[in-house]
Amino acid sequence: MHSTLLRLVWGLATVGLAGWLAFTLANPDADRRVFQPGALTDGHHQIELACESCHAPFGGVRQEACLGCHAAELEAALDSHAASIFDDPRNAADLARIDVRACITCHTEHRPEITAVMGVTLPADFCAPCHETVADDRPTHRGLSMDTCASGGCHNYHDNRALYEDFLVERGDGGLETFAGALPPRETWVSWDAGERAPLTAADADAPAPAAGDRALIDAWAGSAHAAAGVGCGDCHRPEGTAWSDDPGLSACAACHELEPEGFLAGRHGMRLAAGLEAMSPAHARLPMRADARSRTLGCGTCHDAHAVDVRPAAVDGCLACHDDEHSAAYADSPHARTWARELSGEGPPGSGVSCASCHLPREPRRVAGAERIVVEHNQNANLRPNEKMIRDVCLRCHSLRLSIDALADPALIRRNFAGLPARHVASIDMALSRRE
Amino acid sequence: MYGNVRDSSAAVDWAVMMMLLVGRHRLATAVLLVSVLVAGCGGGSAGGGEPGGISPQAMADALHTVIEADRTVYARHVVNRLQDQEQVIEASEHWQDDRTLPLPAQMFRMGAELAAERTDRFRYALLSKWPVNAQNAPKTEMEAAGLVAVAADPSQPFYGTESLGGVDYFTAVYADVAVAEACVNCHNAHPDSARDDFAVGDIMGGVVIRIPVG
Numbered sequence: 116m117h118s119t120l121l122r123l124v125w126g127l128a129t130v131g132l133a134g135w136l137a138f139t140l141a142n143p144d145a146d147r148r149v150f151q152p153g154a155l156t157d158g159h160h161q162i163e164l165a166c167e168s169c170h171a172p173f174g175g176v177r178q179e180a181c182l183g184c185h186a187a188e189l190e191a192a193l194d195s196h197a198a199s200i201f202d203d204p205r206n207a208a209d210l211a212r213i214d215v216r217a218c219i220t221c222h223t224e225h226r227p228e229i230t231a232v233m234g235v236t237l238p239a240d241f242c243a244p245c246h247e248t249v250a251d252d253r254p255t256h257r258g259l260s261m262d263t264c265a266s267g268g269c270h271n272y273h274d275n276r277a278l279y280e281d282f283l284v285e286r287g288d289g290g291l292e293t294f295a296g297a298l299p300p301r302e303t304w305v306s307w308d309a310g311e312r313a314p315l316t317a318a319d320a321d322a323p324a325p326a327a328g329d330r331a332l333i334d335a336w337a338g339s340a341h342a343a344a345g346v347g348c349g350d351c352h353r354p355e356g357t358a359w360s361d362d363p364g365l366s367a368c369a370a371c372h373e374l375e376p377e378g379f380l381a382g383r384h385g386m387r388l389a390a391g392l393e394a395m396s397p398a399h400a401r402l403p404m405r406a407d408a409r410s411r412t413l414g415c416g417t418c419h420d421a422h423a424v425d426v427r428p429a430a431v432d433g434c435l436a437c438h439d440d441e442h443s444a445a446y447a448d449s450p451h452a453r454t455w456a457r458e459l460s461g462e463g464p465p466g467s468g469v470s471c472a473s474c475h476l477p478r479e480p481r482r483v484a485g486a487e488r489i490v491v492e493h494n495q496n497a498n499l500r501p502n503e504k505m506i507r508d509v510c511l512r513c514h515s516l517r518l519s520i521d522a523l524a525d526p527a528l529i530r531r532n533f534a535g536l537p538a539r540h541v542a543s544i545d546m547a548l549s550r551r552e
Numbered sequence: 553m554y555g556n557v558r559d560s561s562a563a564v565d566w567a568v569m570m571m572l573l574v575g576r577h578r579l580a581t582a583v584l585l586v587s588v589l590v591a592g593c594g595g596g597s598a599g600g601g602e603p604g605g606i607s608p609q610a611m612a613d614a615l616h617t618v619i620e621a622d623r624t625v626y627a628r629h630v631v632n633r634l635q636d637q638e639q640v641i642e643a644s645e646h647w648q649d650d651r652t653l654p655l656p657a658q659m660f661r662m663g664a665e666l667a668a669e670r671t672d673r674f675r676y677a678l679l680s681k682w683p684v685n686a687q688n689a690p691k692t693e694m695e696a697a698g699l700v701a702v703a704a705d706p707s708q709p710f711y712g713t714e715s716l717g718g719v720d721y722f723t724a725v726y727a728d729v730a731v732a733e734a735c736v737n738c739h740n741a742h743p744d745s746a747r748d749d750f751a752v753g754d755i756m757g758g759v760v761i762r763i764p765v766g
Contacts, residue, residue: 205692
């Protein structure tokens, strides 16, 4: 009797648990973290509830899922180890040891205990299987251990555009100079021609009450580039005959600003939206954030005031309103911050100031619809994986290559937000130059 | 795999299909060449395969004819002319950065990679016993033997079979000759080059073509 009851309870509990698990698994809105074998990397934890972003049901992780988000940057990086290089059957023996064609060979998810920088889950000497004998051809490499190739500031696996030998030789002269350079000019790039519409004034504001009564808001807009370009309240708040919304979403901005949302949605700020989840918030962040920012959510308007349309506050104040890690907190007293203050006050010429955005959301020359444009890369992480990505388009505009490489390889200096000179020296330039003597 | 192309009309169909599949001028030409070759043989063996089929060897030879022709044209009429004779633009390794012409070897590899994206019926590579890029040194026994053989007698291709990653391949190696000044000037001066004494007409390496068989 007693044991029958126990069996019944056990059976019911089992069925109930199985049912609950099945329901949770099948329901995209449920909290499915219960199925996670281990925490995700810093680059993916934002979308941990969107399992389908990476997993095919019963099919594992598809290579196309990785490439869907990362292919374009790999191509732009002139990927030194593109999978297409290795498809040749002559590499069969190497591939049997390490199949470098699949992203997940080196970047296994849910394994925090073995995950290193850049989400690499192989031991740090992963170059060895194919490049063990490098010192035979390059005496400069004698005595170097294979776990320093990619961690020492000399090489990256994918992106070596600022590190390859000829690049080092060409720009390797001199010491740790800084000179008065300039970042690319600011340029607004929208999908329609300036001058298409007549400018608007405060009298043209077509907002309903109570917004209509907010004088400060209306005046800010009337003085902005939006009003000057003929963009009125309804264009954003009531696009194409929809009901008035006090808080227009990304799509309202994207209607004219086509390029920026793409980067935003690809970065850590916007990737939750891209995966169909609710917007990213400092509350979900792993980096230290200000306590008073926890309830904020990330959209265009988080950093940009659409009524004032001055992009400069977004470049520092926008970031520091949430970010509260050592590097961010050290910005205020950094040499870069001084250049930014001078540019804002008019003492320094346009482009001479270095804000957070200068490095993390940089203005980049790009070809758009056949024309050379300056576009802001709104993927805040594009320049950070790995950080040598910022050398070419940002650092070198004012610093020598030597200083740039050394500084980016010095974590303590990065934490101090580049106050002072690098304590580390990366020998790559010296090695490259010595081979040409 | 290649033995089942039984008659010339099937071979032509197959060639047209390949053209559509591959969509690339030079490969299509190569495949057409193979089919014409087979048609011309009137059902006979074209180099040791099954009667009536395109043998891997005939296919490799045809592919090589086109690859080598394109490679020579690029080296002579693009790189050598523009870089060494008219001195208009250089060919350099970092051609995207330098806004220059891709090196002949890079041109070769880009073509090989694009072809491999579109078909797995064959794969080709440019290798050498004296490479600039250490990854272009021979890796398999067949490659090593082939490069030695064609360096000794460039008029004769080297043929063999090998098993790589569980797949059997027919492997052919053809001599790669320094057809222009540009070849030797660049290789001899390159800091990574294993040799600095190449002369025009020398064998600099070999083209390896692999065709999965069986």
